[in-house]
Amino acid sequence: MIEIKHQATAQVLHTVEADSLEYAILAGAQLRGANLSAANLLGADLRAADLRDANLQGTRLGFADLTGAKLVNADLRNADLNTAALGMADFTGAQLDGAELYGADLFGATLDQASLVGASLRGADLDSARLNGTSLAGCYYDRSTRWPSNFKPETHGAVLVTFSPVAEPGADIK
Numbered sequence: 001m002i003e004i005k006h007q008a009t010a011q012v013l014h015t016v017e018a019d020s021l022e023y024a025i026l027a028g029a030q031l032r033g034a035n036l037s038a039a040n041l042l043g044a045d046l047r048a049a050d051l052r053d054a055n056l057q058g059t060r061l062g063f064a065d066l067t068g069a070k071l072v073n074a075d076l077r078n079a080d081l082n083t084a085a086l087g088m089a090d091f092t093g094a095q096l097d098g099a100e101l102y103g104a105d106l107f108g109a110t111l112d113q114a115s116l117v118g119a120s121l122r123g124a125d126l127d128s129a130r131l132n133g134t135s136l137a138g139c140y141y142d143r144s145t146r147w148p149s150n151f152k153p154e155t156h157g158a159v160l161v162t163f164s165p166v167a168e169p170g171a172d173i174k
Contacts, residue, residue: 007035007055121145122161131156 002021004014014029021036023043034054043063052072056079065085073093081096083103094114103123112132119139125146137157147153154160 004031004034004036006033007037008033121158126151 002016002018003012004016005012013031013034014026016024016026018024021039021041021044023045024041025045026049027045027047029046029049031054032050032052034051036059037055038058039056040060041064042060044061044065046061046064046066046069048068048070049066050070051066051074052070054071054074056071056074056076058078059076060080061084062080062082063084064081066089067085067087069086069089071089071091071094074091074095076091076094076096076099078098079096079100081099081101081104084101085105086101086109087105087107088109089106090110091114092110092112094111096119097115097117099116099119101119101121101124104121104125106124106126106129108128109126110130111126111134112130113134115135116139117135117137119136121139121141123142123144127146127148129148131148131151134156136153139158140161141147141153141158142161142163145153
């Protein structure tokens with residue numbers, strides 16, 4: 001059995017009858033302010049979960065489904081969100097600095113006032129996402145990254161990376 005606790009009060013917010021949170025079913029769970037720092041939530045079902053103000057720093061959320069989740073002011077620094085389903089999720093004011101979002105589906109997500117400094121958005125789908133006041137300084141994207149129409153990521157500090165399978169000697173590969 002795993003208890004998910006509030007980061008400030010240590011109050012038990014949710015109990016999972018399992019030995020692991022991998023592939024856990026937490027759809028609609030009320031986890032506001034939860035401490036899930038460095039947790040392994042690989043493939044977890046967190047659709048429409050309330051994760052406002054949660055500490056998800058360094059958490060493994062690859063292949064997880066957070067469609068429609070509330071992540072307002074959540075701390076997702078250095079989190080692994082590779083290939084996660086994040087469509088229509090609300091990341092207003094969230095910290096995603098250094099997060100890995102390779103191939104993540106952020107279609108229609110709200111990222112207003114969020115920070116993605118140094119994050120990897122290679123292959124991510126941000127089509128129809130809201131990016132008002134979003135900090136993208138030093139975040140990486142590639143040609144397969146999809147942005148909202150008329151959005152110019154380079155004017156917001158994002159860096160286009162190109163990868164050549166055969167690198168020149170001494171080349172700086174990112």
